[in-house]
Amino acid sequence: MWDSIKKFASEFFVTGDPLIYGADVSIGLTMIAVVAALTYFKKWNWLWTEWLTTVDHKKIGIMYIIASILMLFRGGVDALLMRTQLAVPNMDFLSPEHYNAIFTTHGVIMILFMAMPFMFGLFNLVVPLQIGARDVAFPFLNSLSFWLFFMGAMLFNISFVIGGSPDAGWLSYPPLSEKMFSSGVGQDFYIWGIQISGIGSLMTGINFIVTILKMRAPGMKLMKMPMFSWSVLSSCITIILAFPILTITLALLFIDRYLGAHFFTLDGGGNPMMYINLIWMWGHPEVYIIVLPAFGVFSEIVATFSRKRLFGYKSMVFALMSISAFSFFTWAHHFFTMGSGADVNAFFALTTMAIAIPTGVKVFNWLFTMFRGKISFETPMLWAIAFIPCFVVGGMTGVLLSVAPADFQFHNSYFLIAHFHQVIIGGVVFGFFAGLYYWWPKVFGFTLNEKIGKWAFWFWNAGFYICFMPQYVLGLMGMTRRVNTYGWDTGWWELNFVSTIGAFLMGIGFLFQIWQILHSIKFMQKAPADPWNGRTLEWSIPSPAPMYNFATIPHVEERDAWWEEKQRRAQGEAPKPLPPLEPIHMPKNSGIPIIKSAFWFAAGFGLVFNWLWLAIPGFIGIALSMLAHSFNYDTDYYIPVDEIERTEAAAKGDAR
Amino acid sequence: MAHQQAHEGHHDLESLRLMGFWLFLITDCILFGTLFATYVVLHGNTNGGPTAQELFAMPGVIAETFILLTSSFTSGLAVLSMNQGNRKGLIGWLAVTALLGAYFITLEVTEFVHMVHEGATIGTSAFLSAFYTLVGTHGLHVSIGLCWMIALMIQLSKRGITSVTRRKVNVISLYWHFLDVVWIFVFTIVYLMGVM
Amino acid sequence: MAQHTAHDNHDSHESHGSLKSYVIGFVLSLVLTIIPLVVVLNDMVEGTAAMVVLLVTAVLQFVVQLIFFMHLREEQKPRWNLMALILGIFILLTIVIGSIWIMTYNTVAH
Numbered sequence: 001m002w003d004s005i006k007k008f009a010s011e012f013f014v015t016g017d018p019l020i021y022g023a024d025v026s027i028g029l030t031m032i033a034v035v036a037a038l039t040y041f042k043k044w045n046w047l048w049t050e051w052l053t054t055v056d057h058k059k060i061g062i063m064y065i066i067a068s069i070l071m072l073f074r075g076g077v078d079a080l081l082m083r084t085q086l087a088v089p090n091m092d093f094l095s096p097e098h099y100n101a102i103f104t105t106h107g108v109i110m111i112l113f114m115a116m117p118f119m120f121g122l123f124n125l126v127v128p129l130q131i132g133a134r135d136v137a138f139p140f141l142n143s144l145s146f147w148l149f150f151m152g153a154m155l156f157n158i159s160f161v162i163g164g165s166p167d168a169g170w171l172s173y174p175p176l177s178e179k180m181f182s183s184g185v186g187q188d189f190y191i192w193g194i195q196i197s198g199i200g201s202l203m204t205g206i207n208f209i210v211t212i213l214k215m216r217a218p219g220m221k222l223m224k225m226p227m228f229s230w231s232v233l234s235s236c237i238t239i240i241l242a243f244p245i246l247t248i249t250l251a252l253l254f255i256d257r258y259l260g261a262h263f264f265t266l267d268g269g270g271n272p273m274m275y276i277n278l279i280w281m282w283g284h285p286e287v288y289i290i291v292l293p294a295f296g297v298f299s300e301i302v303a304t305f306s307r308k309r310l311f312g313y314k315s316m317v318f319a320l321m322s323i324s325a326f327s328f329f330t331w332a333h334h335f336f337t338m339g340s341g342a343d344v345n346a347f348f349a350l351t352t353m354a355i356a357i358p359t360g361v362k363v364f365n366w367l368f369t370m371f372r373g374k375i376s377f378e379t380p381m382l383w384a385i386a387f388i389p390c391f392v393v394g395g396m397t398g399v400l401l402s403v404a405p406a407d408f409q410f411h412n413s414y415f416l417i418a419h420f421h422q423v424i425i426g427g428v429v430f431g432f433f434a435g436l437y438y439w440w441p442k443v444f445g446f447t448l449n450e451k452i453g454k455w456a457f458w459f460w461n462a463g464f465y466i467c468f469m470p471q472y473v474l475g476l477m478g479m480t481r482r483v484n485t486y487g488w489d490t491g492w493w494e495l496n497f498v499s500t501i502g503a504f505l506m507g508i509g510f511l512f513q514i515w516q517i518l519h520s521i522k523f524m525q526k527a528p529a530d531p532w533n534g535r536t537l538e539w540s541i542p543s544p545a546p547m548y549n550f551a552t553i554p555h556v557e558e559r560d561a562w563w564e565e566k567q568r569r570a571q572g573e574a575p576k577p578l579p580p581l582e583p584i585h586m587p588k589n590s591g592i593p594i595i596k597s598a599f600w601f602a603a604g605f606g607l608v609f610n611w612l613w614l615a616i617p618g619f620i621g622i623a624l625s626m627l628a629h630s631f632n633y634d635t636d637y638y639i640p641v642d643e644i645e646r647t648e649a650a651a652k653g654d655a656r
Numbered sequence: 657m658a659h660q661q662a663h664e665g666h667h668d669l670e671s672l673r674l675m676g677f678w679l680f681l682i683t684d685c686i687l688f689g690t691l692f693a694t695y696v697v698l699h700g701n702t703n704g705g706p707t708a709q710e711l712f713a714m715p716g717v718i719a720e721t722f723i724l725l726t727s728s729f730t731s732g733l734a735v736l737s738m739n740q741g742n743r744k745g746l747i748g749w750l751a752v753t754a755l756l757g758a759y760f761i762t763l764e765v766t767e768f769v770h771m772v773h774e775g776a777t778i779g780t781s782a783f784l785s786a787f788y789t790l791v792g793t794h795g796l797h798v799s800i801g802l803c804w805m806i807a808l809m810i811q812l813s814k815r816g817i818t819s820v821t822r823r824k825v826n827v828i829s830l831y832w833h834f835l836d837v838v839w840i841f842v843f844t845i846v847y848l849m850g851v852m
Numbered sequence: 853m854a855q856h857t858a859h860d861n862h863d864s865h866e867s868h869g870s871l872k873s874y875v876i877g878f879v880l881s882l883v884l885t886i887i888p889l890v891v892v893l894n895d896m897v898e899g900t901a902a903m904v905v906l907l908v909t910a911v912l913q914f915v916v917q918l919i920f921f922m923h924l925r926e927e928q929k930p931r932w933n934l935m936a937l938i939l940g941i942f943i944l945l946t947i948v949i950g951s952i953w954i955m956t957y958n959t960v961a962h
Contacts, residue, residue: 137672206679213932214672240679241943244687252694252789261778261785262703263694269701269782277954278690281947328943332954340957623803630807633820678933682940689944693951714893721885729878732921736871833921837914840885844910848892852902 014164017098019081024161053589055139056547060146061124062443065436067150068118071109074157076510078106083467083503086496089488099484100167101186105160107170112194113153115290115424118432120149120204122293123232125443126435127208129538129545130226132217132554137210139587140629141203147597148200155604156193159186163608166190169482171279172253174264174272179257185608191254192604196597198243198250205239208232217537220556223317226536227303227310228435230317231296234324235289241328242285249278258607273338280331288327291423292320294431295362298384301438302366304532305381306373309560312365319358319365326355336407345404352402356395363392378532379453383434386461390426394419397472412482415475418468425464433460433513441527445544449523452516459509467502470495535563542651548584548639551648581645583638590635596625670823677827681834684797688838691793692845695786699850703781708850711776713767717847720763721839724798727756728836731829738825743817746825747809753832754805757798764795787846794842797835804828877920884913 014020038044051059081102085094094102124142128135136142159165166186168177177187212233216225252263253275262268264275303310310316332340332348366388375381397419401410410416441447474495479486486492530539537554538545540562555576558564569575603618605611699708731753737745768788778788808828812821888909891897897905918924918937927933 138676141676202683206676206683209679210672210676214668214675237939240683241686241940244683245690245947248687248690248694252785255778255785255789259778261789262701262782263698263785263789267703268779268785269698269703270785271698271701271782271955274694274697274951274955277951278694281690281950325939328946331950340954344954344957627807630804631811633815675932679936682936685940685944686947689947693948696948697951697955718889722882725878725881725885728881728917728921729874732874732877733871736874830922833917836921837917840910840913840917843885844888844906848888848906849903852892852898852906 064121075109101165144593145200152197159189227299228296246282297435311368380438394422413475418471456512463505701782
């Protein structure tokens with residue numbers, strides 16, 4: 001009995017690496033600490049009623065952001081481990097197997113469990129406020145999306161200590177990811193972690209399309225909508241068209257592994273190239289999914305901090321929407337070397353070059369917005385300004401990669417690594433940081449310390465260039481991606497060493513950001529309703545926004561509605577008379593989303609280990625939670641007028 | 657007081673939900689499109705195993721096609737009854753639709769069992785992997801629709817035709833028509849082109 | 853909260869259609885199913901011509917269902933559902949045709 005338990009445990013838990021034992025201990029201690037703190041301060045009930053069951057988009061947004069920052073930490077530690085291993089030749093810091101696992105989880109976590117939730121967090125925090133709505137179209141679904149993401153991310157992350165991490169690369173190409181070559185459970189953790197959170201992403205996409213198309217404040221025609229909301233719309237359209245492809249691709253890989261089918265195997269007539277074809281049909285739009293909202297963030301920030309209208313509003317809308325459609329026509333540039341013939345390569349090289357055009361249009365729009373503006377350099381604006389040169393260089397190297405014959409040289413080299421980090425860090429990460437800094441006062445009701453924020457900014461930026469510029473050169477010198485070590489005779493070590501220094505500088509930048517947040521919480525400075533002299537509706541309501549957002553739904557007549565209103569007031573016009581308060585219709589909290597997602601976790605975990613005794617009850621639980629929701633007709637309530645009056649009065653008192 | 661508003665709030669909400677469901681159907685289209693793409697690319701890779709021509713028994717498939725087509729029609733009749741305020745007719749036509757759907761599933765399962773007995777399993781060849789996955793995913797959708805329809809019939813008998821149940825009936829009938837459309841393409845691309 | 857029956861009987865713009873339109877749709881669908889069936893099972897046309905007949909009847913039947921069963925024509929402006937559908941079909945065709953195009957050079961083992 002004891003022996004069989006020991007045998008089970010030795011396979012169930014990951015063993016043998018001191019780093020992992022360290023992680024085991026710290027995970028265990030953190031969990032004990034969290035449980036103890038919640039119990040000691042009697043916060044369990046608060047946690048459940050205020051957060052875990054909430055359907056309020058603002059709280060869901062905050063939970064997304066917290067989760068994504070935790071994931072940024074984990075992905076960042078992975079990155080630093082890799083850079084440490086590569087700092088000098090013949091390094092013996094990580095074993096080759098461990099290195100494989102780490103570059104795999106780094107990629108998956110950064111794209112799917114950091115960038116995506118960070119983006120969804122911003123959607124949730126901003127879009128309803130910006131379009132003058134009281135909530136998203138489907139608040140229950142919104143909560144379900146969050147919890148599915150969360151459970152999927154947790155399922156993926158526990159593979160680190162239980163069962164073993166996936167190690168076939170972030171897109172896990174077959175045949176390596178097939179049962180024959182990756183027989184462990186890591187690959188199944190990969191499939192189910194992404195699958196479960198992917199369902200959540202798909203639902204978020206639908207949710208925000210309906211929210212934006214149907215729930216704008218009266219008078220806000222589409223062409224009067226703030227640019228961030230436009231970017232969310234274009235991103236969500238791309239999500240609903242691209243994510244089903246991912247769902248199917250991973251499902252087929254799972255069927256291969258679990259039922260012995262032959263989609264992507266080497267034998268039985270399968271074709272691994274089909275997987276690569278399918279996964280990039282999702283994968284390429286995916287990079288636009290995450291970068292489009294960042295473009296929206298920059299448009300808001302550049303206009304606000306230049307005290308000018310956004311230059312070229314219509315061309316910006318056109319660029320966003322055309323990128324979202326065009327992104328579906330460039331996927332084969334990820335595998336020019338596959339050998340699909342000259343016609344295919346020529347077509348996809350041309351489409352790839354063409355998609356750079358709308359992107360270029362946007363850069364000029366931002367520059368012309370700043371031109372002759374009264375620019376001020378608060379942290380959000382710093383990130384926006386740093387983004388432009390960074391993204392331009394990243395985009396240019398992308399155009400180099402799109403030249404199909406040249407790509408045979410660049411393919412899978414560090415040149416590629418440097419390129420996509422430059423567009424994703426310089427575009428997406430800088431964009432989301434800028435957005436978080438910009439909307440922070442609105443979300444949390446207090447301001448962040450500017451001085452520490454600037455330190456963080458400079459560490460990140462210097463670190464970025466020091467880390468990735470050498471990698472372009474390394475790529476041209478022949479260093480390929482995913483090598484875990486190299487010899488002294490390659491002549492690569494100086495540049496690698498510099499690159500590692502840059503990575504650690506970015507790590508210090510991250511620590512500054514955490515310090516900035518903690519410092520600002522300690523020396524709490526209440527935020528005014530409109531700290532940046534903003535232009536759009538979210539700045540017309542108190543900070544933080546009351547739970548119903550708008551006591552009375554605003555009427556919008558022009559772009560930058562709040563800015564125009566302020567101009568009129570400055571000219572001595574009386575503010576528009578407000579209609580009388582009415583009871584506000586709100587959705588009720590629900591525990592079903594978290595419970596249903598927990599069942600998904602159980603089902604996924606069961607399938608990973610092929611434990612049907614766990615998977616089947618998991619799926620039954622999912623079905624029962626859906627039925628429970630379907631049969632529940634008591635889903636909403638009204639906030640009475642006197643409660644609204646009290647809340648509004650309190651917010652006014654705070655502002656004074 | 658708040659009652660009039662409640663009407664409007666609800667009414668808006670239901671039309672939002674209908675639109676959300678339409679978008680879900682679009683994502684489902686893409687999902688099936690990916691499966692079709694996989695099938696079309698892999699359908700020639702039979703790995704020395706049975707080919708489509710040797711395997712498909714058309715009489716059963718033709719029966720499935722007409723059954724599903726009829727059920728799509730009867731689900732439309734259910735909506736028609738609902739719009740006339742006829743709850744009995746609504747539940748009755750939904751029941752007919754569900755029975756036809758169940759018959760469809762029975763025939764499909766029988767077909768699959770028969771094929772497996774002939775040694776044509778999902779692991780035999782890439783062609784069969786793609787076939788079982790595409791047709792099976794459609795079958796899974798129909799089965800989920802059946803459970804959903806039963807749940808809806810219970811709700812209708814308890815609560816009658818309200819704005820909420822009305823939207824739910826509209827949604828499930830859209831879903832059912834959609835599944836019929838998918839089947840038309842399964843029938844054409846998998847079966848008819850397979851035996852051609 | 854659930855008693856809206858009186859109000860709801862006359863919200864008139866959602867999916868309607870008459871018995872007549874459902875019957876027409878059903879008959880057309882039947883006809884469009886039988887045509888390809890007869891064509892293929894009797895080997896009346898072959899090769900590319902047969903493919904064309906099959907695909908055209910299938911697409912026509914899809915349109916019939918959209919109009920007569922799913923009432924796509926009755927949508928109010930702006931016609932988001934129609935736009936979403938067109939975009940979705942466009943991407944779907946890209947997936948299918950693009951895969952065929954890219955993968956023809958890569959058909960490996962049979």
